[in-house]
Amino acid sequence: MKSQWESFLQNLGVWEGSFTNFSPQGILLNDTPSRLSLEGLNNNQTVRLTLSRSEQDDVIREYSSVGGGLLFFENGSFSEGVIQLGPFSEFGAELALVHENRRLRLVQLFDKTGQLKELILIREHLAGTPVAERPTLQINDLLGEWQGQAVTIYPDWRSPDTYSTTLKLQLDDTGRLIQNTSFAERTIFSTATVKDPIILFDQDPQKQVQVLLLPDGASATSPLKVQLRQPLFLEVGWLIQPNRRQRMIRSYNEKGEWVSLTLVTEERV
Numbered sequence: 001m002k003s004q005w006e007s008f009l010q011n012l013g014v015w016e017g018s019f020t021n022f023s024p025q026g027i028l029l030n031d032t033p034s035r036l037s038l039e040g041l042n043n044n045q046t047v048r049l050t051l052s053r054s055e056q057d058d059v060i061r062e063y064s065s066v067g068g069g070l071l072f073f074e075n076g077s078f079s080e081g082v083i084q085l086g087p088f089s090e091f092g093a094e095l096a097l098v099h100e101n102r103r104l105r106l107v108q109l110f111d112k113t114g115q116l117k118e119l120i121l122i123r124e125h126l127a128g129t130p131v132a133e134r135p136t137l138q139i140n141d142l143l144g145e146w147q148g149q150a151v152t153i154y155p156d157w158r159s160p161d162t163y164s165t166t167l168k169l170q171l172d173d174t175g176r177l178i179q180n181t182s183f184a185e186r187t188i189f190s191t192a193t194v195k196d197p198i199i200l201f202d203q204d205p206q207k208q209v210q211v212l213l214l215p216d217g218a219s220a221t222s223p224l225k226v227q228l229r230q231p232l233f234l235e236v237g238w239l240i241q242p243n244r245r246q247r248m249i250r251s252y253n254e255k256g257e258w259v260s261l262t263l264v265t266e267e268r269v
Contacts, residue, residue, distance in 0.1 A: 004066050011076045015037075016036075017036075018033050033053070046062055048063075069155075076098040096236075104123055135217070141239055144169065146245065147165070148164070149165070150184075208224045220235075220236060244268075247264040
């Protein structure tokens with residue numbers, strides 16, 4: 001297995017793309033071109049990050065270790081965010097998927113009352129390589145049965161878990177989405193209202209979760225409100241080919257503690 005640092009080094013290079021801000025309802029607010037350089041120094045003992053965005057000062061950071069609220073998978077995909085949900089404090093996380101010469105990153109932000117405030121979709125490709133962006137995700141892109149493999153890693157460094165997953169999505173006669181998810185010997189059944197670009201899992205009015213369909217085959221799954229003493233998860237999805245998808249799930253327990261990070265690679269059968 002690669003170390004966390006070796007997995008971080010999978011991201012070295014110059015990444016060109018954009019930061020696109022969306023409202024919780026999926027309204028595009030603004031789009032800013034970006035250039036992010038991750039440069040290895042001292043035989044890759046240190047990494048310098050330089051982020052340039054138009055009309056904003058450059059952000060420069062240096063890393064010699066990784067940890068805290070940040071975890072990497074072996075292919076370079078990662079998530080960074082708040083490790084403990086607290087009362088009257090802002091909450092949020094970034095989930096980042098890496099595939100070949102491209103990265104898709106999603107930041108989900110919640111205000112001090114726990115309401116979903118903003119989403120930032122960051123689409124990047126390695127400088128000098130082709131940009132092959134996918135269309136905005138549609139509900140029909142997701143229907144059918146998906147079989148996948150999941151890897152779950154943990155902030156406490158215990159051994160990863162690997163297991164198979166199944167996701168079945170279909171529309172009933174009324175146009176309502178029916179979802180069956182199976183993983184690690186658990187099966188979860190849920191239903192949702194579909195109103196483009198939002199899929200709203202609204203069975204429990206106190207725990208509504210929405211999936212926002214976004215450009216480049218992306219999806220953002222968020223609770224509409226994060227609540228104390230309730231487990232929650234944040235998810236990003238990326239349709240990298242018509243029948244191949246990646247998802248990353250960042251999970252918190254009922255104490256508000258970040259407990260795991262899961263990467264699913266699934267194919268439609």
